Amino acid sequence: MSKPIHAANRQLLGSSHALTRRAFMERAAALGLTAAAANSLWPGAAKAAPNKGGHAIIGCHGAQTTDSFDPASVPDMYISVTRTAIFSTLVEVRPDGVLSPLLAESYEASPDAKQWRFKLRKGVTFHNGKTVTPDDVIATMQLHLNPDTKSPMSSVLADVERVSKDGDWVVFDLSTGNADFPVLAAEYMLSILPSEEGVATWQEGQGTGAYRLENFDPGVSAKLVRNPDYFMADRGNFDSIEMLAINDKVARTNALMTGEIHVATQVPPVLIKRLEKVPSIALDMRTTGDFYTYDMLMTGAPFSDNNVRMALKHAIDRQQFVDIALAGFGVVGNDHPLGPFYEYHPTDLPQRDFDPDKAKHYVKKAGLSSLKVPIHSGQNTFPRALDGAVLISESAKKAGIEVEVVQEPDDGYGANIWGKKPWFASHWTSRAAADAILTAAFLGGQPWNVTGFDNERFNKLTLEARTVLDKDKRARDLRRDRAHHA
């Protein structure tokens, strides 16, 4: 009934400036090299075996005093990186972009992709010594499937009708086929938690990952120590890791330059040229599926009128934002969430340009003689988010629109500003599959779709695309909504 899915053969991620190991191996094969010979030539293979030991200090952004290991909470970068080191998912997206089994040793699907079966590794234990069982997986999924859950993953798992066990296997029965279900299972928010009497617990941060939690002070730091029992024996090399919450980008960069930390996440683009001259620092730059957006609440005036929304979309000089705020380290947005990172990125979509005349046209079409709106942003909602709001204010003036910039505190932004103020800065991070971001941010009625966007045609096409196994047809479906309105 079932056929094995060799997911390791599947390239998930779209564009990257780096040659992936798979692409390297394919090119090597095309040149007539054996796999063994190609392996020996792969740069990653040429490096020395990792050393065990040492204390690594990471300066990471996006930390909040409200951070927790609650899988239903809104995660920013700090807690998501920390969680990823502590917890494991059934499958993972490897650094080379390939989907691979992790807590599951294998998985398979029914021919119609309506049933997915994951076979758990034997003998894996949580950090508290408890053995991982199918019951833990079932209980973890119930956290997201419970009708009362606030988990954003509830929308991603909306088609799951039943989770059950069959010996060492966990079985997901879906109401409709979903070819990307294993990709969704790689979402870090679906990390497997220990359970007791059918109830999964996250409060103590007990995972199965490479590092176990020793101490956690939300918004300040987390101390992680190597898990000697990690089932991936060749990973988890540091003796310990200190995750320092350093939300200020300049402080983070300075801490790295003075040797106080080993890693500074998300360094300011304006400092890149300076950092490139420091011999003790290496820069990692990659195109991401992230997008920076200024979201409007459609549930009330003035943004309930699409003419107002269109006026503001045309009043933004996106190229100026990329040139000035990002110092060129990014791609201009086009009011579409699937950027060049994604496999289904719409390359034929006309770029939305800064056009003051069109902005004025839409203001008039809204029946308004003038438009004055506040825009809310924290200093670090995303890098230069507040500066971006100022740039919008300046460009909007050329369209006769008055935009008042309101600076909000970074701490508590997710709880108090995001989805609460009428117009607010927002940062969406990459997802393993296009469906995951379309569902989480735009599908009607989903908990993280805070703008109130609920379009019948979009909802229908997004749900239909899940069942399309043919990639070309799926790409067409995912673009149809856009084509309809273009």
Next chain:
Amino acid sequence: MRDEGASAIVAHPQAIDAVSTDIQRDDGTTALTNLASRKALEFWSFKA
């Protein structure tokens, strides 16, 4: 979504992390804050 939605998407940024050269990075890991490398801490180690 694009023409009737509420998201004024301004940019798709690059992940730009800076790492001490004391740390050895392999297995194809890239910026820690890039999706595919968020597990990079599992792979990284100190150079000898």
